[in-house]
Amino acid sequence: MNNPIIQWFKYGSPQSFYPLAGKMIPWFWTLAVAFGLAGLWISFFVAPTDFQQGEGYRIIFIHVPAAWMSMFLYIVMAFWAGIGLALNTRLSGMMAQAIAPTGALMAFLSLWTGAIWGKPMWGAWWVWDARLTSALILFFLYIGFIALQAAIDDPRRADKAGAILALVGVVNVPIIYFSVKWWNTLHQGASVSLTRAPSMATTMLWGMLLMALAFWMYSIAVSLMRVRAIILEREAHTEWVKNLPEIQGKSS
Amino acid sequence: MSAIIAIIRRDLLLAMRRKSEVLTALFFFIIVVSLFPLGIGPESALLRKIAPGVIWVAALLATMLGLARLFAPDHADGTLEQMVLSPTPLGLLVTGKIVAHWITTGLPLVLLAPVLGIQFDLDTGALGILVLALLLGTPLLSLIGAIGAALTLGVRGGGVLLSLLVLPLYVPALIFGAGAVESHISGLGAGGHLSLLAALLALAVFFAPWATTAALRIALE
Amino acid sequence: MLTATGLSCVRGERRLFAGLDLAVGPGEWLHVQGENGAGKTSLLRILATLSPPAEGEVRWQGEPVEVLAEDYRRAMLFLGHHGAVKEELTPLENLTLAAQLDGFELDEATALQALVRFGLRGREDLAVRFLSAGQKRRVLLARLAVRKAALWILDEPFTALDVKAVAMLSGLIEEHLAAGGMAILTSHQSMPLPNGRVLKI
Numbered sequence: 277m278n279n280p281i282i283q284w285f286k287y288g289s290p291q292s293f294y295p296l297a298g299k300m301i302p303w304f305w306t307l308a309v310a311f312g313l314a315g316l317w318i319s320f321f322v323a324p325t326d327f328q329q330g331e332g333y334r335i336i337f338i339h340v341p342a343a344w345m346s347m348f349l350y351i352v353m354a355f356w357a358g359i360g361l362a363l364n365t366r367l368s369g370m371m372a373q374a375i376a377p378t379g380a381l382m383a384f385l386s387l388w389t390g391a392i393w394g395k396p397m398w399g400a401w402w403v404w405d406a407r408l409t410s411a412l413i414l415f416f417l418y419i420g421f422i423a424l425q426a427a428i429d430d431p432r433r434a435d436k437a438g439a440i441l442a443l444v445g446v447v448n449v450p451i452i453y454f455s456v457k458w459w460n461t462l463h464q465g466a467s468v469s470l471t472r473a474p475s476m477a478t479t480m481l482w483g484m485l486l487m488a489l490a491f492w493m494y495s496i497a498v499s500l501m502r503v504r505a506i507i508l509e510r511e512a513h514t515e516w517v518k519n520l521p522e523i524q525g526k527s528s
Numbered sequence: 529m530s531a532i533i534a535i536i537r538r539d540l541l542l543a544m545r546r547k548s549e550v551l552t553a554l555f556f557f558i559i560v561v562s563l564f565p566l567g568i569g570p571e572s573a574l575l576r577k578i579a580p581g582v583i584w585v586a587a588l589l590a591t592m593l594g595l596a597r598l599f600a601p602d603h604a605d606g607t608l609e610q611m612v613l614s615p616t617p618l619g620l621l622v623t624g625k626i627v628a629h630w631i632t633t634g635l636p637l638v639l640l641a642p643v644l645g646i647q648f649d650l651d652t653g654a655l656g657i658l659v660l661a662l663l664l665g666t667p668l669l670s671l672i673g674a675i676g677a678a679l680t681l682g683v684r685g686g687g688v689l690l691s692l693l694v695l696p697l698y699v700p701a702l703i704f705g706a707g708a709v710e711s712h713i714s715g716l717g718a719g720g721h722l723s724l725l726a727a728l729l730a731l732a733v734f735f736a737p738w739a740t741t742a743a744l745r746i747a748l749e
Numbered sequence: 750m751l752t753a754t755g756l757s758c759v760r761g762e763r764r765l766f767a768g769l770d771l772a773v774g775p776g777e778w779l780h781v782q783g784e785n786g787a788g789k790t791s792l793l794r795i796l797a798t799l800s801p802p803a804e805g806e807v808r809w810q811g812e813p814v815e816v817l818a819e820d821y822r823r824a825m826l827f828l829g830h831h832g833a834v835k836e837e838l839t840p841l842e843n844l845t846l847a848a849q850l851d852g853f854e855l856d857e858a859t860a861l862q863a864l865v866r867f868g869l870r871g872r873e874d875l876a877v878r879f880l881s882a883g884q885k886r887r888v889l890l891a892r893l894a895v896r897k898a899a900l901w902i903l904d905e906p907f908t909a910l911d912v913k914a915v916a917m918l919s920g921l922i923e924e925h926l927a928a929g930g931m932a933i934l935t936s937h938q939s940m941p942l943p944n945g946r947v948l949k950i
Contacts, residue, residue, distance in 0.1 A: 361742075416696040423692055427683045436746045437679050441693060444675055444739055448697050451728070455700040459707060513762050534849035538835075538842075545837035545876070606831030609799060613827055615819040615852040749800045 288365050290507045291516050297500045304500065308493035315486030323479045332396045339389035341488040342382045343407070345495055346414055347449070349379035353421075354446035357439035367503075369435025370510070372442060373425055374502035378495050380418035386411050406460035410453045417445045431510055531616035532624040539628030549597065550632050557590035557637055561644045572649040579648035580658065580709035581702075587637050587662065588698050591669045594633045595694070596687045598625065598677040599744065612748060619741045626674045626737065634666030650709075657712045657722075664725040665705040671729075671736035672697050678743035700728060750774045751796070751900055751931060756805035758791045765791055766950045769805070773900075776944055778922065778932040783950040789935040790830070790904055792950065796933060797827040797902050809900075823852065826898035828906060832889040836878040840869055840888045843877060847892050855895055863891040867917060882909040890918055893925075901925060903934040 319337035353375040360368030390408050391401045402408070421441055428434035511517045518524075543550050564582045565575055602608040602625075611621045641662050645655045676694035680686040708721035750772070757767035765788030773779050783789050795802045798814050798821065807814045814821045834843050841860055848855035864873050867887040877885055886909050893901065901922070907915055922932055923942055 413696050413699055416692070420689075420693040420696065423689055424679060424683070427680075427685055427689055429684075433746055433749065437743060440675070440739055440743050440746070441679055444697070444735075447735065448700070451700050452696075455703045455724075459703045530854075531849055531852060534846055538838075538846050541842070542835065542837055604831070605835065606829050606833040607835065609827070609829055609831075610833045610847065610850055612799060613797060613822050613825070614850045615823045616850070617819075621850075 288367050290367055290370065290511055291514075293367055294504060294507050294520075297504050301497055301500050301504075304493045304497035308490050308497055311486050311490035311493060315483055315490050318479060318486060319483035323483050330396075332393065335389050335393045337483050337487050339386055339393060340484055341491040342389060343386035343411060344488055345491045346379055346382035346386055346411065346418075349375055349382060349495060350414060350417070350442075350449060351446060353379060354442040357435075357442040360435055361439040361443070366435075366510075367507075369432075369439065370503050370506045371499070372438060373435070374499045374506055375495075376418055376422050376425070376438075377502070378498050380415060380422060382491070382495070383411055383415035383418055387415060404460065406453075406457040409460070410456045413452050413456070414449065417449070421445070531614060532620050532627075535611075535621050535624035536628045536631075539625060540631060543628070543632040549594065550636070553590045553593045553633055554636050554640065556593060557586050557640065558644065560586040560589060562647065565647070575648045576650060576713070579645060579650055580654075580706040580713075582648070583641055583644055583658065584662075584665075584702050584706040587641075587666065587705075588669065588695065588702060590637060591633055591666065591673060592691055592694065594629065595673040595677045596680075596690055598629055598674060599681050600677075600686075603681055603747070608744065608748060612745070618744065619737045622674065622678075622740050622744065623737045626670050626740070629674070630667050630670040634662075634670055637666055638662045650713075654709055654713050657718045658709050660722060661705045661708040661718070661725060664722060664729055665701050668701050668725070668729045668732050669698060671732040672701075674740045675736055675743060678740045678747060681744070681747040701725070704728070750811075751807070751809055751933075752811075753796065753807045754805055756792070756795060756802045756807070758788050758795060759803040760788070760791060764803075767804070769948075769950065771948055773931045773933060775899075775929040775931060776926050778926055778934070778942060778945050780940065780945055780947045781933065781935045781950065782947055787950050789950065793827070793902050793904050793933065793935065794829075797825065798822070799827070824898060825900045825902060826851075826893065826896050827902045827904075828889055828893070829904050830908075832885065834877055834885055834888050837876055839874050839876055840864055840880075840891070841873040843888055844891055844895065848895060851896055853897075859895060860891075863894045864888075866894065867891050867914070883911055883914060886910055887914060890914070890921065893918075893921055899930055901930065901932040901934070903932065905935055905937075907936050907938060 315337065319334055323334070323337075325331055353372045356368045356375070357372040359365065360372065387408065390405075390411065394403055394405075394408075395401050421438055424441055425434045425438045428437055508517060508523075561583055564578065568574065568578070599608060602611070612618055614621060638659055641658050642655045645658050650658065673690075673694050676690045676697075679693060680690045683689060704721045704725045708718040708725065711721060712718040752770075752772045754770050756769040756771075758765045769792070771779060781789050781792060791800070794800045796807055798807070809817055809821045809824065833847065835846075838846070841857070841864065844860045844864065845855050845857070848860075861873060864870070867890045869884065869887055869891065872880060872884065877888065880888075886906075889906075906918060910918065919940060919942065922934075925932060926942065926944060
C-alpha cells in the first residue's frame, strides 16, 4: 500500500473520504474568512475610487470572482462527472452533485451583481451584453443539471445521466460563449464591458485576486459539507455510517 | 447498414400511421409564427426585421414537441431493448432514429418556412438563405434534442425537464440560424453564419449519437 | 454453452441475489423460479447483457459475453415482458422489421408461413392494435420460429396464452432443444419438457 496512487484511491471511497473531508472543512472555512476579510478591506478601503465610474465600480470585486467561479465550477463538475462515468467511482458522482448548487449560486450571484452594476453604469438593470447573456445560459445549464438529478430516483442512474449532461454542457459552454459574443458584436450591443478597465490599479487587482481566493475556499468548504451530507444519505444503510459517533449519538 | 434503413423506414411508417402527431407539430409552428404579427402589429419593416428570429424560435419549439416521443414509445413496448440487443451497434440505430425524426419534424419546417417568410414580407434572396439555414440547422436540433430525450427517458416530469435541458443548448443554432438571414438582409452576406452552422452540424453528427447511446444505456440499466 | 459464476444483483439498496452459478448446455433448458420480486427478470436481463451484474460474470462458449458483444447478441434471443410489438404495424410488418433489426432478411413467404402456423391466418395485414392480448403474444411466438438463435431467454413466455398456444410454444421449445438449442425461461407453471433443470432464487 505504499504506492501513492493506491493511497489516492483509498480516499476515493466514501467511507474514507467522509472523515477526511470533515477534517478539511474548518481549514477551508478559516481560509475563506481570512481571504474574504482581506479582500473586502482592500476593495472597500484601499482601492482607489474609479475616476470614471465612481464608487459603484466596487461591485466588481464580487461580480468578477463570482463569474470566474461559475465557469470554473462547471468545468470542475464536468471533470468529476467524467471521472465517475469512466472509472465508475461512486464518490465522483457525489462530488459533481455537491458542486452543482454552488456553481448555480455563483452564476446567479454574477447575474445579480451584474444587474446592480449595470443600473448606474448603463442605466438599465439588464443589457444583452455577451458576458451577461452567457452567464444567464450557464445558469440555465446548472439548473438543468440539478433538475435532471433531482428527477431521477436511483442515485447511480442520476449520477450517470447527470454526467453525460455535464459533459455535453462542457463541450457547449465555449460554443455558446463565442456564439453569444459574435451575436453581440453583430448587433452592436453595449460597448462598455464589465471587466474592461484600461488601467487597473495594482491594489484593485490584489483585491480581486484575494476575493477570488476567498470564493474558491468558500466553494470548496461548502461543496465538502454537501458531499458529506450526500455520503450520509446514500450510505445510510451501511455499517460504517451506523457506527459513526454523530449518528450513534442521535439515535440513542 | 440495412438495419439503419430498416429503422428509418419503420419510424417513417409509424409516423404515417400516426399522422396527427406530425401534423400537430407542423400546425403549432404555423400558428406560433402567425401570432407574432398579431401581437406586434402589421408594419412590414418591423416584421421583416423580426422574421428570422420568430421563425427560428418557432422552429425550436416545434422540434421540442416531437422530441419527448422520440424514444418513449420504443422504451415502453420493449423495442429499445431489442435495439440494444441487435447485432448492429446501437449508435447506428440511434442515428437512424434521429434521421427519421428529422424527416418527420425538421424537413416539413424547412419546406414550410418560405411560405411563412412571405407572410413576413421577406424577399426571395432572404427566403433562400432562410431555407438553407434551416436545412443545416434543423438536423442539429434533432441531434442535440435526441440527447435530451434519451436523458429524460422514463423520468418524472420528463417533457418539461426536456425543454429545460435542451433549449439552452439550442442557443448557438438559434444565433447562427437567425443571424444568417439577418446578415443577408443587412447586406453583410450569410456565408460566415452558414459555415459555422455547418461546422456545428458536423460536430453534432459526430458526438450526439454517441452521447444519446450512452444515455439510453443508462436509462435501460 | 452458457455459464454464469458468482452473479449478484443489487436493485436500489436491496441485494436480490448473490453468488449465483448456473450452466446451460446444448439441448438443455433452465427453469428459473422464485417469488414475485425475487429477481427473476433481473437475472434474465443480466444474462441477456441488458444490465451488468453487480458481481460475477457470464460466459458464452467459454468467452465473457462483454468481449463477444455482437457475436453473443447474434446467438441469443431475448423476449421480455413487453414483446417489442408495435401496435400500429401489422403482424407481418412487425415480423419483418424485427428480423431486419436482428440482422437477417426474412422473405415474406417464410414470415407468412410462421404467422399461419401460430393461428394468425387472415390477420397478417391487420394492425396489431386490433388483435387480442393472446394474439399479440402469438406474433412473438412467430418471431421465435423464424429467428435462428442458439440461446433463448424468455421472460414469462406463457402469459396471456390460451391452452392451444401454450401447447404450440411448448412444442416450439421442444423442437429448439431437440435441434441442440438452449433455453432459459421464467414461468409460474411447471413444464413437462425433457432435459430441464430448476433454478430457485
